[in-house]
Amino acid sequence: MAPKNSKVTRNPNLIPGIGKYSRSQMYHKKGLWAIKAKNGGQFPHHEKKAKPETTSEKPPKFYPADDVKKPLVNKRKPKPTKLRTSITPGTVLIILTGRFKGKRVVFLKQLPSGLLLITGPFKINGVPLRRVNQSYVIATSTKVDISGVDVNKLDDKYFGKKAEKKKKKGEGEFFEAEKEDKNVLPQEKKDDQKLVDASLIQSIEAVPDLKAYLAARFSLKSGMKPHELVF
């Protein structure tokens, strides 16, 4: 419906809940007398729609002894964390914590969970395709051209833990099963890494010193004050 420019009430509020005009004054203002006159002394009246016949419900066979409270319906749809304006696709980020702390890394996109998708690129500084939380990252003003990179297939499920296969554990099998699934990076992930990095590395090499910059780690030196640094 087209929005009205300004809805003007015929009955301004003196105080919320108390209008200026009385019921009979409003009757006159709204022109209800004219509507009645047009309709022969009565308000226009339309037939009620006939309700479709519903099959009568059978009374339930079982009533629970106590009234069970239904939990309230939760219609919340979590949104991904708001991305800082300083972080745009292609920004170089400094990771502050974790295995790769101090590494300078390229930001690819924000995943639906809110985490940031980043890559080293792997060849340059050993950081693979990875998720990182926005709070543990400093955004620098350096940007990398990211137009050649296709990140559509990467999402949270790609990075999530694989669902553990349920195995019937006999006593003998118990120890063997533990050893199998560790630390094997599927070839598919390695290929994805190479794919994403290929065009990235090209655009990085186009900029002088950027490769060395990404390879170097960030560190606070003596006399450096983070509150005065401009990243």
Place this chain on the structure above:
Amino acid sequence: MVKGRQGERVRYPPDQFSISINRIYVAPIFMNCCLTLALIFLYVFRLYVRGTVLGYKRSKSNQYPNTSLIQIEGVNTKEEVSWYCGKKIAYIYRAKVKKNDSYYRCIWGKVTRPHGNSGVVRTKFKSNLPPKSMGAKVRVFMYPSII
């Protein structure tokens, strides 16, 4: 209490692989993978600001140990502290008994607000800092970051 501006630490010649003065603490929470390489160069990638524990929040004859006061290096005014508000702090100390494969233990906390006009900061820790921490060093990290 440190009164007035803190002096700058003496700068060592800018050389990427110079020997750092700091003792290398193996932080119990994070494993620094490059530590093995760093042992060759003895260079630690410091991603925290050094701080000193000054004591507890107190009046003349009462102290309130749930809040500790920290002097962050290089921070000298109330306005500069606003950058650090909310940042995580770790008080790291040695113990005689190995716990979780390490002799080092940590109490986590955060910067809550400035204290006075000269850059001192109030902090709250998960459990109150022990009295022996007065005068000890503390690490003020740069996360949760908003830049």
